[in-house]
Amino acid sequence: MIRAFGAALTAFAVMAAGGAMSETTMKIISFDELEGWAQDDHEAARQVFLNTCMDFDAPDWQTICAAATGIKDARNFFELLFRPVLIEDGAPGLFTGYFEPELDGSRAPDGRYRFPLYRMPPEARKATTWLTRREIETTDVMRGRGLEIAWVDDPVELFFLQIQGSGRIRLPDGSHIRVGYGGANGHPYRSIGVELVRRGVYSAHQVSAQVIKNWVRRNPEDGPELLRHNDSYVFFRVVNRVSPEEGPLGAMNRSITEMRSVAVDPEFTPLGAPVWVEKDGENPLRRLMIAQDTGSAIKGAQRADIFFGTGDKAGRAAGKLKDEGRMIVLLPIQRAYAMLPESVL
Known part of the structure; x- marks a missing residue:
């Protein structure tokens, strides 16, 4: 599941359902009320927390970060310094997954890549709206200028990499290049999934990233034309701040961790805060994660996107996830009680 694409579908579904947000409520609960809490690997969660806690500005969070390695037992660390807070806005809990795409590529073109x-290009950066996807792909405007970062072997995966905005290129020698969003041509994004539904090829509930990929590959003439229905075109930059072997950068500009980092709505959940996830569905999950990322369609107190890692296997697992459950934020003790309305104190 490509993150931006899946998030857009989820947002569309919520809008279609006519859901409305109600007043936000907050309730402190005990650690005993967290299902599966005692069985989790708290040390793994603490190590991920340490990846970003040094970026907190607030004194209470800074104090906790300083204490994070001083308390020997990780479970005691969380139980002594935090309180679980259930924050709700009237919408049911919803968990989806995302991943970092990995494409096969080369630093030089050949028959495969x-x-x-x-x-x-500089002129695109200066323009509010530049050339369309079709014009970029079917003319010589980009060629011979040294603007290529790498060449890949699959135009469909490249298209979805542009939707995602970041990913990793696996080179023939086994090394990698990590790329991130470097700008766009200024045209609005047009969903090719919505276009397939409009044409009557699929109904809305059938559309997924994999379904679209398969359709494009089965249709060598109409497939590329479908991709060019989306005038938006994304350019990339090489991301050297972290090793390509580490996790991609999240919203806190730090590497995120497979199955321990989660994207949240920062209007409700502070970035960097520990989050207890109780996800139901076919593969229930009870795990302490860290809120280290955001997403354009991750909106609401009980809405979260779980990071599944890098590559096709992670993508397949992430694409299957759309489950209900609940999310509990762990906040510093004084902060947790200060957030509660006076009527519940």
Whole structure:
């Protein structure tokens, strides 16, 4: 599941359902009320917490970060310094998954690697709206200018990498290049999934990233034309701040961790805060994660996107996830009680 694509579908579904947000409520609960709390690997969660806690500005969070390695037992660390807070806004809990795409590519083109990832040209950066996807792909405007970062072997995966905005390129020697969003041509995004529904090819509930990929590949003429229905075009940059072997950067500009980092709505959940996830569905999950990322469609107190890692296997697992449950935020003790309305104190 490509994150932006899946998030857009989820947002569309919520809008179609006519859901409305109600007043936000907050309730402190005990650690005993967290189902499966005692069985989790709290040390793994603490290590992920340490990846970003040094970025907190607030004194209470800074104090906790300083104490994070001083308390020997990780479970005691969380239980002594935090309180679980259930924050609700009237919408049911919903968990989805996202991942970092990994494409096969090369630093030089050949018979297999023919589709380039481009840096943003200077004239596009200066323009509010530049050329369309079709004009970029079917003319010589980009060629011979040294703007290529790498060439990949699959134009469909490249298209979805642009939707995602970041990913990793696996080179023939086994090394990697990590790329991030480097700018866009200024045209609004047009959903090719919505276009397939409009054409009557699929109904809305059938559309997924994998369904679209399969359709494009089965239709060698109409497939590329469908992709060009989306005028928006994304350019990339090489991300050197962290090793390509580490996790991608999240919203806190730090590497995120497979199955321990979660994207949240910062209007309700502070970035960097520990979050207890109780996800139901086919593969129930009870795990302490850290809120280290955000997403354009991750809106609401009980809405979260779980990071599944890098590559196809992670993508398949993430694409299956759309489950209910609940999310409890762990906040510093004084902060937790200060947030409660006076009527419940």
